[in-house]
Amino acid sequence: MPETNPSPDGARSRNQVSHQDRWDEIVDASAQVFHEVGYQAATVKEIASRVGILKGSLYYYIESKQDLLLAVIKREHERGLTTIEEDVATRAALPPERLAAFIRRWMRMTLETAPNNRSALNEMRHLDHEHGDLVRSTRARIHEFVRGVIVDGINAGDFDAVHPGVATNSLFALMDGTLAWYRTDGSLSPAEIADWYVTLFVTGLGREEASWAAAAGERRAAP
């Protein structure tokens, strides 16, 4: 790699990046090992060897295996949190469009790092009580966002009067379930899978996509 910036600051900045990259590698390897053998049987030694370092060196980054589990799960949940941010146009849209946009954001996010998300979901039950609470509160925020959009849709008459909590759980089961069967060389792309979930869920919530799209046009055209 050419030394484009040999100043001490440049070097420090490169070291920081490298430290972050190495940590990301460690978290990836942890996710992989947890998936292969389960959290309880996974060893710090095996995870260290996957990234080519000694167990002792890995303890420079962590205090215990639990820190690695938390790191895997936290990283994916932080990525999850970004999916509840809406741009100005989407925030102003009708509930079915907002829900559709969320489904697309979530599917892009979750399939981008499918192996890590698979681990995060499967091994979440092995989190310590305190860490579990932290992660559950993040999940609750994401669920609350979706539930809010569904409630808005019910109130606006865009959706049938479903149980909003169960509808929210169903949507996440549907989306997260993709991790169990999705293959990067499968017949549908992540975007096509997301389209199908949008059709299934937004239509299934009670209105044909065409009809709410038309309704959206009318309401927007209204003064």
Next chain:
Amino acid sequence: MPETNPSPDGARSRNQVSHQDRWDEIVDASAQVFHEVGYQAATVKEIASRVGILKGSLYYYIESKQDLLLAVIKREHERGLTTIEEDVATRAALPPERLAAFIRRWMRMTLETAPNNRSALNEMRHLDHEHGDLVRSTRARIHEFVRGVIVDGINAGDFDAVHPGVATNSLFALMDGTLAWYRTDGSLSPAEIADWYVTLFVTGLGREEASWAAAAGERRAAP
């Protein structure tokens, strides 16, 4: 318990029942321990102690821990297989009705033994290669049944031209995902959850329930 039948035959029959009951208890305990600590960390000793027997006595029933995992998973899959059996009336019905009936049968089956099904799903990846193939072929039969109903529905014009394999995977993700959030003291009963999946999925596949029900009536009325 009163001795209603003290004959030798009766005694033998009671022993057989008791052997089966004990084995069921062992399989239940295995499912529970696998769920709590994961298959790899689970010990035969702990499972034995849950049913109040010694580890050595448990080896009277099994050769290895893997046999217990297989038993947990096989039992639930055998129950799963019963859900693809249709009565005469259902077999003669239109695809949306057949799919709706299947969803109701599956949800009743899966929630009846929710903790065991949760273990079976989570720990399936720890099955030996050979056992894994056996279980996968059972799952394939069940999926094939559902896929067939969806294909029939598409061909009959009852469903939109979705990807039948992905639609099938989605339905199972939706239904099996229930295991992650279902609580027996929750606000919806298993039957109500099934109703919601029927609405979501059968409507989401492209036709309002009312419209296919009407179409079914018309087609039945036709000569």
